[in-house]
Amino acid sequence: MLLRNDLLHYTHPSPRTVRILWIAPEQSHAYVFDVAARSADVELVQLSLLHADIRAGRASVLPADPYLMVVSQDLLPAKHLQLRARAWEIIEPLVALEPGIYEARQRGQLVARATGTHGVSHPTIYRYLRRYWQRGQTPNALLPDYCNSGGKGKVRQASAGIKRGRPRKNGDDAGPGLNADEEIRRTFRVATARYAAGHAKFSRLGAYQQMLDEFFVERRIDAESGRVLTTPAGRNAVLPTFGQFNYWLDHDDDRPPEVARRGGESVEPPAPALSPQSLPPGRPGAGFYLDAVCAEVQLVSRADRQQAIGRPRVYLALDSFSRLVTGVYIGMGPASWPQAMLALANCGADKQRFSQQFGRRIEAAQWPCRHLPETLFANAALTAGGDGGAAVMGQTLLNNFNLRCVAVDDGPSDWKAVLEKRFRLLAPNDDGAPCRLDGVLDLEQFSRIVIDCILYYNNRHPLRHAGNATPRQLWDWGVQHRGGSLKTYPEHLIRCSLMPVAPAQVTVDGIRLFESTYTCARAINERWFDRARLRGQWGVKVAYDPSNLDMVYLLDPAAPMQFHACHLDDACAAQRHLSAEEIARLPREAPTSTPAPSAARAGAPAFASFAG
Numbered sequence: 001m002l003l004r005n006d007l008l009h010y011t012h013p014s015p016r017t018v019r020i021l022w023i024a025p026e027q028s029h030a031y032v033f034d035v036a037a038r039s040a041d042v043e044l045v046q047l048s049l050l051h052a053d054i055r056a057g058r059a060s061v062l063p064a065d066p067y068l069m070v071v072s073q074d075l076l077p078a079k080h081l082q083l084r085a086r087a088w089e090i091i092e093p094l095v096a097l098e099p100g101i102y103e104a105r106q107r108g109q110l111v112a113r114a115t116g117t118h119g120v121s122h123p124t125i126y127r128y129l130r131r132y133w134q135r136g137q138t139p140n141a142l143l144p145d146y147c148n149s150g151g152k153g154k155v156r157q158a159s160a161g162i163k164r165g166r167p168r169k170n171g172d173d174a175g176p177g178l179n180a181d182e183e184i185r186r187t188f189r190v191a192t193a194r195y196a197a198g199h200a201k202f203s204r205l206g207a208y209q210q211m212l213d214e215f216f217v218e219r220r221i222d223a224e225s226g227r228v229l230t231t232p233a234g235r236n237a238v239l240p241t242f243g244q245f246n247y248w249l250d251h252d253d254d255r256p257p258e259v260a261r262r263g264g265e266s267v268e269p270p271a272p273a274l275s276p277q278s279l280p281p282g283r284p285g286a287g288f289y290l291d292a293v294c295a296e297v298q299l300v301s302r303a304d305r306q307q308a309i310g311r312p313r314v315y316l317a318l319d320s321f322s323r324l325v326t327g328v329y330i331g332m333g334p335a336s337w338p339q340a341m342l343a344l345a346n347c348g349a350d351k352q353r354f355s356q357q358f359g360r361r362i363e364a365a366q367w368p369c370r371h372l373p374e375t376l377f378a379n380a381a382l383t384a385g386g387d388g389g390a391a392v393m394g395q396t397l398l399n400n401f402n403l404r405c406v407a408v409d410d411g412p413s414d415w416k417a418v419l420e421k422r423f424r425l426l427a428p429n430d431d432g433a434p435c436r437l438d439g440v441l442d443l444e445q446f447s448r449i450v451i452d453c454i455l456y457y458n459n460r461h462p463l464r465h466a467g468n469a470t471p472r473q474l475w476d477w478g479v480q481h482r483g484g485s486l487k488t489y490p491e492h493l494i495r496c497s498l499m500p501v502a503p504a505q506v507t508v509d510g511i512r513l514f515e516s517t518y519t520c521a522r523a524i525n526e527r528w529f530d531r532a533r534l535r536g537q538w539g540v541k542v543a544y545d546p547s548n549l550d551m552v553y554l555l556d557p558a559a560p561m562q563f564h565a566c567h568l569d570d571a572c573a574a575q576r577h578l579s580a581e582e583i584a585r586l587p588r589e590a591p592t593s594t595p596a597p598s599a600a601r602a603g604a605p606a607f608a609s610f611a612g
Helices: 047-056 078-095 104-118 122-134 182-198 204-215 242-251 257-263 337-347 351-356 389-401 414-420 443-460 471-481 491-498 521-525 528-535 570-575 580-584
Strands: 007-010 016-023 029-034 043-046 059-061 218-221 228-231 287-295 308-310 312-319 325-332 375-379 404-408 501-506 511-513 516-519 538-545 548-555 563-568
Touching (some): 016 122, 043 047, 047 059, 182 204, 308 580, 325 337, 325 443, 389 404, 414 443, 443 471, 511 548, 521 528
Parallel strands (some): 287 375
Antiparallel strands (some): 007 016, 016 029, 287 312, 501 511, 511 516, 538 548
C-alpha cells in the first residue's frame, strides 16, 4: 500500500526518484514530484499505474527518506529559525489548499496573490514550494542550506568582468581588483620558485615584491632581434594583492620545500601499505618511456638578460612500471633525437650532484634512479627525423648497453599536469603566444623549477592506478619485491657515448667548435697547436652538451672508450656557463690571433673525469 510522502525510485527508462505528495481519498489518483527537479511542477498519475510499476520491477519504494530534514531544535542558530519561520509563513496557506495547489493554473494564481501579500518575488515562493515538496513536506524543509555555501575546497572559476571573492578593503578608490585565474596562479607559482631559488631565507613579502617587479610590467620580445623590451607598469595597472598571493601560496600543495617547511608540513606523504594485487604488472627498469614537451615561455640569455633565446624543450624519461621520472634534459630549439639521448644519459647520473648544480640539495633516496632500462620506448615524434640519427643511435644503444629502442605513439603522461601548473605546454609545431612569464627566466632558473616539479611528482604525486602510491614508493617497492631489470654503467661512459658529435677544427688558437676554442692535455702534450701553425689546421670529432659548452670531449679513433676532456680556453671566458643557443647570440668581434696554449696548462686531465 502506498502512502503520502513515500519515495518511489525508478530505474527505467531513466533513473529518477519521485515523492507522493497527495493521494485522493478514493485511491484513484495521486500527485507526485521529482525530487531532483529544478522547477515546482507536479505530476498527476493514476494510482493503479504506480502499483503496476512496482509489481513490474520498474520502481521500488525506498525504505528510508534521505531528503527528510530532521534536526535538533536546540542546535539551530536563531538566524536559521527566523528564516524558516518567514518562509513557512509565506507558503503555509498555499500548501494547505490541497489538491488545488498541485494544479498548475491554480498554483499560479495562489502564488501571484502571495507575492502581493508578503512582498516577495515569484521565484522565491516557487523555491520554497520546491524545497518543501523535495524534503518531506515539513517546515524544517525550509531551513537554509548554509552548510553548502562557499564551496569549501573548490576553486571558483574566474569570469570576465566579474571580480571573484570579497570586495577590496580600501574601497572604490582601489578599483575592483584582479581575478587570480589559472594564468595568474601560474605566475604566482613560478615567482615563488624563482625567489626561493635565489634566496637562502624565504620571505613571502619579498617574493611578492620581486614578482611585481619582474612579471607585472609591460614586456614584449622583438620578433626580428629577439630583444626584450620592457616598460614599467602604468599607474592604472591592475595588480594582484599580497592577500591573493598569500592565499594561493597556502592553497597549493606543490610548493618548493623552502616554503612548505614554514608551517611544519610533511613534505612527503606516509607510505601506504602496498599489496601485489593492487599494483600494475611489470618491474622497475623493464622499460623507460622517452618523451618531450615544449614550454610556452621565452627564456633569456644569462650573458645578456635583455636577449631572448627561445622556448625550452623538456625531455623526460619515465619508468613504465612506477612512472618515476628517471632522467631529464632541458634543451632549446625543435625536438631532436640527440638532445633526447641526453635525457637518457641523465638516467644513469648521480641525481644528488645533478640537482646540486642547480642549487637544489636532495637526499639520494629522493631521486633513486641511476640506471638504464632493458627497453627504451621513445615517442615516435622524436625518432621521425630523416637524418638517420635515431637509427644510428639505436645501434649505439644496442651495442654499448644491450638496450633496445622501440618507437611508440604515446605513454605515461601523469607528469605533464605537474609541469603545466607552472608553464603551459605547447602542442607539436605550435609557436605559442606571448605570456606574462616571457623574458624573465634563464635556462638555469627554468631548469631549477623543472627539477622541483620532478621532485614533487616523484615523491608526492599519488598514482590512482596504484592505490595512490607515489612513483618513488612504487619504484622502491618494485626494486625490493620484483627484482630489477636495472642496469648500471659508469656515468661518464653513458654520458659521453650518448652526447651529440660535431666536427671541430684544430687551429693555432686551439680546438675550435661553435666560435669557441678549447684545449686539452693530449693536444698540449702532442703539440697540436704548433703543428697547426706549421702545417695548417685539421678536423677532429668532439662530443658536447648543447646546454653547457664549458667542456667538450675529444673522441679518439684509436681508443673508442677514452674521451679526452677539453676545457674552454681562457680567451673565451665570456662564454663560460653558457649554452650553444646563448653563445650563438653573443655579439661577434673581429677575430684576433691569440698565442698558442702554453705548456703551463699541461696539467689538465688526459681523460674525462665526469663532473656533471
